[in-house]
Amino acid sequence: MAFYTVMIPPPGSGGPREEIEQARLLPETFTWSAFVLSGFWLLINRLWLATAVFALIWGALFYGQNRFGLSTGALILAHGALALFLGFEGQNLIARKLARQGWRLADVVEARGLPEAERRYFERALAGEVTPPRAAPVAPARPQPAASVPIIGLFPEARGR
Numbered sequence: 001m002a003f004y005t006v007m008i009p010p011p012g013s014g015g016p017r018e019e020i021e022q023a024r025l026l027p028e029t030f031t032w033s034a035f036v037l038s039g040f041w042l043l044i045n046r047l048w049l050a051t052a053v054f055a056l057i058w059g060a061l062f063y064g065q066n067r068f069g070l071s072t073g074a075l076i077l078a079h080g081a082l083a084l085f086l087g088f089e090g091q092n093l094i095a096r097k098l099a100r101q102g103w104r105l106a107d108v109v110e111a112r113g114l115p116e117a118e119r120r121y122f123e124r125a126l127a128g129e130v131t132p133p134r135a136a137p138v139a140p141a142r143p144q145p146a147a148s149v150p151i152i153g154l155f156p157e158a159r160g161r
Contacts, residue, residue: 003028004109004117005095010102020125023106024098025117026091035087038079042086047093057082 004025013019034041039058042051061078064070086093099105107124111117 001110001112002117004111004114004121005091005105006107006109006121007095007098007103008106010104017126020122023121023125024103025109025114025121026095027114027117028091030087031090032087034090035083038083038086041090042093045090045094045097047097050093054082 004027007024007026008019009022013022031041037044039051039054042054057078061070061075065072065075107121109117109121109124111120
C-alpha cells in the first residue's frame with residue numbers, strides 16, 4: 001500500500017466542494033519518470049528553480065570534465081545520483097511548490113492505487129471528516145513548533161520522556 005498526500009487549492013478558489021474536487025493527490029512513492037527523464041521531468045512539472053539548479057550542476061560537471069579531466073564514469077555516476085535523488089524526492093518537490101502557491105495539506109490517504117485513494121479521500125471529505133482550515137492565508141511570524149504537526153507512524157502522540 002502507498003500513501004498519498006492530498007493538497008487542496010488556496011482559500012478563495014471556490015467553496016468547500018470545489019476545493020475537494022480540485023484536490024491533487026501526490027503519491028509518496030519512487031517516481032520512475034523523474035528518475036528516467038530527470039531534467040525534462042522538472043521542466044514538465046514546472047519546477048523552475050530545481051531545473052536551474054539541475055542545469056547548474058550539469059554545467060559544473062561538464063566544466064569539471066573539460067577543465068580538470070573528470071572521467072566519463074564520474075559523469076555517469078553523478079547523473080545517476082541526481083536521477084536517484086529526483087526519483088525519491090520528486091513528489092516532495094511538487095508538494096513544496098504547491099505549498100508555496102498557497103495550497104494546503106488536507107489529508108494523507110493510504111491506498112493501493114490512485115483511484116482507490118481518490119475514492120477514500122472524497123468519501124471522507126464529503127462526509128465532513130476531513131475539513132481543512134478555511135482561514136485567510138496569513139504569513140506566520142515564526143515557524144510553527146514541531147508539536148503542532150500531526151505524527152504519522154508507530155507513535156501517534158508526541159510525548160517527551
